[in-house]
Amino acid sequence: MKKWIAAMMLLALVLFGSVIGFDLFKKQKIAEFMANRPIPKLPVEVVEVQMREWQPHIDAIGLIEPSQGVTLSTSVSGLVSAIHFTSGQKVKRGQLLVELDSAVEQANLVAAESRLPAVKSSFERNQQLYQRRSVSKKTLDDAQAEYHALMAEIESLRAVIARRQISAPFDGVTGLREVHLGVYLQPGDEITRLQSLKSMLIRFIVPQKNLSQLTIGMEVKIHTDAYPEHPFDGQISAIDSAVSRDSGVLHVQAKIPNSDELLRAGMYSSVEIMQPQIAEALVIPTRSIHFSLYGEQVYVLVEKGQGEQRVLSVEQRSIDVAERQGPWSRIASGLSADEQVVTSGQVRLRNGAHVKLVDDGVIPAEQQPSAAAEQTAAN
Secondary structure, X not given: OHHHHHHHHHHHHHHHHHHHHHHHHHHHHHHHHHHHOOOOOEEEXXXXXXEEEEOOEEEEEEEEEEEEEEEEEOOOOEEEEEEOOOOOOEEOOOOEEEEEOOHHHHHHHHHHHHHHHHHHHHHHHHHHHHHOOOOOHHHHHHHHHHHHHHHHHHHHHHHHHHHOEEEOOOOEEEOOOOOOOOOEEOOOOEEEEEEEEEEEEEEEEEEHHHHHHOOOOOEEEXXXXXXXXXXXXXXXXXXXXXXXXXXOEEEEEEEEEOOOOOOOOOXXXXXXEEOOOEEEEEEXXXXXXXXXXXXXXXXXXXXXOOXXXXXXXXXXXXXXXXXXXXXXXXXXXXXXXXXXXXXXXXXHOOXXXXXXXXXXXXXXXXXXXXXXXXXXXXX
């Protein structure tokens, strides 16, 4: 019985030893295969860091306003008796636009003016008689008071009639007409909007940190989605005297010539406040920059060896981006001229990875490294 137990234990040891030995042999051969396998080269596209002129600017969003604009209304109530303008019409300063019914006032004015010659003649006659001591001073004073009272009544009636005639306060273009003949208007009811379109204003805000970069007369460029291919030029005309303590921003106003009358009040626009030009700036495509927990980084192409021993790899480097403009970014530090940065294929890269250059950003499927190759390269 003891011999049988010993034989079974020996057999079990042989079997387990064979399994463990085969597993160790397999791992050794796999390690040798992977060690002798060439390091995969990841396909990338690169571009050279450029040194060129750069026009820096401060970006903002603004609201376009008219240099002169008003909503016309009436200060008195009454029926609309005449309309002398149409929607969207160009009008001149002082041009009569709307008349309210003033028949009663007109009649009272005619009556007062008809009395004026007699009252004036009586006043002048009493002046002559007083000089000859033919009338008393009281009689002259009464005649004078009656004359001045009538003149004041006439002026008052003319003012009442003028208030019932709404005229254009300046040259401009009317908006949509909001009144019709026979409508009874109350004080403050809207008649139309009047805008001067020859010159517009745009109001925008900038952070307080940019205050030192702003001056009166500084050039700005305005871009609107209504005319994406047509930027408008303007100049800063006013800077607010105080920074908002709630938001820490500064209100700025710029004047925009609008001789072609393309801009309209109420349009939202992007604003570029132009800064002094930089003669030599390091510029790279924005797509070459990737973001991590450690900031903004790029992969820089590194060449080692010569001839058949020449190897291309990448170095991960942190950079400081000073400003972005569309597809380009200006670099403040971290790169130097004539270096090359990766613009496509960064997803699979790591620091020190071997790469090969391709002519475009489309990487064929057969060139994409397998998961096993990537794992090998990582190890």
